[in-house]
Amino acid sequence: MTISLFPLFTLRGFKEKSPGYSIRKSLILVILSLALITGGARAQGKVIKAIEIEGNKNISQKRILKVVETKVEDEYSLSALSEDLKRIYGLGFFSDVKIDTSPFQEGIKVKFIVEERFLVGKITFEGNKKIRKGTLLEEMGLKVGEVYSEKKVGEAKEQILSLYKEKRYYQAEVQEEVKIDKEEGKVNITFNIKEGPKLKVEKIELLGNKVFSDRKIRRMMKTKKRKFDRKVLQEDLERIIAPYKTKGYLLARIVDHKIKYKKKKIFITILIEEGPQIKMGSLAISGNELFTDEEIEKETVLKEGMVFNELQFDRDLFQVHALYYNKGYAFARVEPTKKIDEKEERIDISLDITEGSLAYIGKIEITGNEKTKDYVIRRELAIGKGEVFNYKKILRSQEKLYNLGYFKRLDIEGEEGVKIDTYPGKEPDIINLVFDVKEKKTGTLNLGAGYSSVDGVMGQVSVSEINLFGRGYQASATVEFGGRRQNYSLRFTNPWLFNTPTYFSTGVWQKTRVRDSYDIERRGGDITLGHPITDFTKWYLNYKGEKVRVYKVEDDAPFDISREEGKKFLSSLTPSLVRDTRDYIFDPSKGSYNSLSIETAGGPLGGDFDFLKYRLDSRWYFKTFWKFVLALRLRAGYVEEFDDSTYVPIFERFYVGGADTVRGWKYADIGPKATNGDPIGGVKMVVTNLEWRFPIYRRLKGVLFVDGGNTWARGSNLDGEDFEGGYGAGIRFHTPMGLLRFDYGKPIDPPADVSPSQFYFSIGQSF
Numbered sequence: 001m002t003i004s005l006f007p008l009f010t011l012r013g014f015k016e017k018s019p020g021y022s023i024r025k026s027l028i029l030v031i032l033s034l035a036l037i038t039g040g041a042r043a044q045g046k047v048i049k050a051i052e053i054e055g056n057k058n059i060s061q062k063r064i065l066k067v068v069e070t071k072v073e074d075e076y077s078l079s080a081l082s083e084d085l086k087r088i089y090g091l092g093f094f095s096d097v098k099i100d101t102s103p104f105q106e107g108i109k110v111k112f113i114v115e116e117r118f119l120v121g122k123i124t125f126e127g128n129k130k131i132r133k134g135t136l137l138e139e140m141g142l143k144v145g146e147v148y149s150e151k152k153v154g155e156a157k158e159q160i161l162s163l164y165k166e167k168r169y170y171q172a173e174v175q176e177e178v179k180i181d182k183e184e185g186k187v188n189i190t191f192n193i194k195e196g197p198k199l200k201v202e203k204i205e206l207l208g209n210k211v212f213s214d215r216k217i218r219r220m221m222k223t224k225k226r227k228f229d230r231k232v233l234q235e236d237l238e239r240i241i242a243p244y245k246t247k248g249y250l251l252a253r254i255v256d257h258k259i260k261y262k263k264k265k266i267f268i269t270i271l272i273e274e275g276p277q278i279k280m281g282s283l284a285i286s287g288n289e290l291f292t293d294e295e296i297e298k299e300t301v302l303k304e305g306m307v308f309n310e311l312q313f314d315r316d317l318f319q320v321h322a323l324y325y326n327k328g329y330a331f332a333r334v335e336p337t338k339k340i341d342e343k344e345e346r347i348d349i350s351l352d353i354t355e356g357s358l359a360y361i362g363k364i365e366i367t368g369n370e371k372t373k374d375y376v377i378r379r380e381l382a383i384g385k386g387e388v389f390n391y392k393k394i395l396r397s398q399e400k401l402y403n404l405g406y407f408k409r410l411d412i413e414g415e416e417g418v419k420i421d422t423y424p425g426k427e428p429d430i431i432n433l434v435f436d437v438k439e440k441k442t443g444t445l446n447l448g449a450g451y452s453s454v455d456g457v458m459g460q461v462s463v464s465e466i467n468l469f470g471r472g473y474q475a476s477a478t479v480e481f482g483g484r485r486q487n488y489s490l491r492f493t494n495p496w497l498f499n500t501p502t503y504f505s506t507g508v509w510q511k512t513r514v515r516d517s518y519d520i521e522r523r524g525g526d527i528t529l530g531h532p533i534t535d536f537t538k539w540y541l542n543y544k545g546e547k548v549r550v551y552k553v554e555d556d557a558p559f560d561i562s563r564e565e566g567k568k569f570l571s572s573l574t575p576s577l578v579r580d581t582r583d584y585i586f587d588p589s590k591g592s593y594n595s596l597s598i599e600t601a602g603g604p605l606g607g608d609f610d611f612l613k614y615r616l617d618s619r620w621y622f623k624t625f626w627k628f629v630l631a632l633r634l635r636a637g638y639v640e641e642f643d644d645s646t647y648v649p650i651f652e653r654f655y656v657g658g659a660d661t662v663r664g665w666k667y668a669d670i671g672p673k674a675t676n677g678d679p680i681g682g683v684k685m686v687v688t689n690l691e692w693r694f695p696i697y698r699r700l701k702g703v704l705f706v707d708g709g710n711t712w713a714r715g716s717n718l719d720g721e722d723f724e725g726g727y728g729a730g731i732r733f734h735t736p737m738g739l740l741r742f743d744y745g746k747p748i749d750p751p752a753d754v755s756p757s758q759f760y761f762s763i764g765q766s767f
Contacts, residue, residue, distance in 0.1 A: 458482030558674030653681025664726025
């Protein structure tokens with residue numbers, strides 16, 4: 001008895017529909033189903049004595065039987081054979097599969113009858129001279145021996161044409177010729193190619209444009225002299241019109257475009273109709289109860305009489321949505337209606353608002369994290385389950401996750417690292433949140449060598465991990481060595497001590513520096529605790545103990561230096577207040593960082609020196625246009641001795657000049673000097689920095705900078721005329737070991753004995 005199981009499986013999508021195929025009538029399905037059940041009932045309980053394959057030509061029996069789990073001597077099972085049939089069909093080589101059962105040696109013989117799909121046989125090319133057969137076969141995606149389909153042949157044809165377009169054969173034509181060999185079960189394909197001449201775009205003529213110059217429009221286009229594609233040209237026509245919409249030319253359009261071929265050249269003519277410049281008219285608002293018309297209009301930049309900017313209007317529309325989203329009305333909808341009066345050259349806008357009801361946060365899911373523990377991510381979120389939906393808090397959560405440094409970031413890594421998605425909860429007022437993260441490498445091992453304008457040839461070996469064990473711990477060990485310095489340091493940080501937002505950090509170090517008149521070695525350690533006051537404001541308390549040794553003091557060294565010779569001990573406590581609103585702490589584009597600290601050394605803390613050191617550090621970041629960022633910094637400091645101390649030690653004074661203060665000058669070249677010209681530092685300090693940062697290519701950025709500042713001895717008045725300045729340019733390159741900084745600076749109006757320029761190499765952003 002032969003029964004096709006396909007009437008049962010067709011409804012589940014297993015039967016491949018051929019042209020003209022129609023679903024069998026219900027009566028036939030019922031009869032076949034009954035026959036299958038009856039046949040199965042007769043065979044039930046019997047043993048399978050043989051399994052055969054019939055109808056296969058190109059696919060071996062061995063390959064088919066490999067997916068059949070039913071074996072000889074198994075008891076007959078209708079459900080097991082049904083699964084075997086699915087698996088055979090799932091191989092993709094067959095258009096139909098049937099099962100035939102018959103008595104055999106006091107048992108059952110099972111025969112799978114297959115109807116093979118045609119396979120690709122020979123693939124040949126005719127007329128190809130400029131592109132080799134091997135290249136065509138490799139790139140076209142169609143392979144000998146795979147299942148034939150018209151779709152794959154069409155895709156192969158398009159790929160061949162694409163290859164010719166890359167080589168500027170824009171008039172190439174490809175026709176496929178298909179021959180079916182039914183006996184072999186194969187399809188032989190020939191691609192007939194007419195290559196045509198190699199072409200280039202000779203001229204793009206623009207007509208009717210007055211608002212934008214020919215040059216500016218051509219720069220908008222991706223169609224270039226050596227790159228032509230009709231699809232790209234069609235997209236270019238849209239690109240040309242888009243900037244008109246930002247200048248008020250809402251009716252601008254491409255009237256016509258023509259492509260002409262002359263010998264081996266392409267001539268393109270584009271006719272533009274710019275239309276009148278449209279200005280903003282009235283704004284009518286309806287449906288709003290939560291906010292007044294005035295409150296909504298306050299969120300919009302476009303006002304009556306202004307040139308209408310389509311891009312700005314979209315931003316305004318988003319801001320109106322955000323007004324509702326930030327109050328929890330996530331279901332609010334703002335539908336704009338535009339009415340253009342061409343005669344009056346104005347556009348009137350109506351906003352129809354559907355406010356909806358309050359939305360609440362349901363589940364918060366974390367996905368994509370393989371190393372980082374869920375709780376490390378959750379503790380950074382500014383919004384929690386059960387809270388009223390708040391768009392601003394959700395964005396702040398994303399910002400805080402980026403600032404951990406564990407996840408990829410779009411404008412640096414090329415892809416979004418923290419994606420936010422939402423989906424409805426079980427209740428109509430519930431919205432579930434999903435934070436999908438893409439982790440990046442957080443551990444680094446650096447072996448490097450370089451040249452510093454301060455330290456000469458230097459090397460570095462460091463190992464660090466900012467997400468130790470996926471728990472957010474930070475640990476680092478660094479060794480730096482060079483002709484004028486040797487540094488060793490260890491540090492461990494836990495930003496969430498005892499699972500509370502209490503910051504804890506401790507470190508030890510030994511730093512040796514060679515100065516012009518002396519050497520100095522500092523060995524010490526510190527402990528820092530901190531805690532947030534608000535989301536953006538934190539307090540910190542740092543204790544530092546340090547042994548300082550000044551040695552190899554030259555005989556003619558000035559008194560300020562010679563009196564420091566020997567070993568001293570410093571013990572200090574520094575409370576500080578920090579407010580940080582930067583969007584991305586590793587490379588900010590907006591926000592600010594402000595820090596105020598007072599370091600108390602000596603007194604009840606012990607040590608050989610008593611002094612108070614006040615520091616102010618204020619940094620501000622502004623987006624100017626596109627991705628250009630203006631960065632400003634002001635630093636000020638004052639240090640004074642108290643109790644038994646009669647002076648501030650030279651190694652605790654302020655020094656200005658060099659890569660981290662005023663570029664264009666050598667380290668400590670600005671400020672008080674001894675009679676022999678050695679810098680001795682000041683007790684008052686002011687430094688200003690201005691940088692204009694801009695992208696160059698992917699991880700590479702450029703910088704233009706102007707710096708100014710000075711440091712003053714006790715008794716000197718702060719005078720703007722004493723300010724020394726420098727200016728220059730630099731590049732920033734993001735690498736796995738951190739940001740590499742190269743700057744070239746020139747001093748402004750320097751004395752005759754000051755070098756006319758300085759080159760700096762450093763690691764890490766300047767500020």
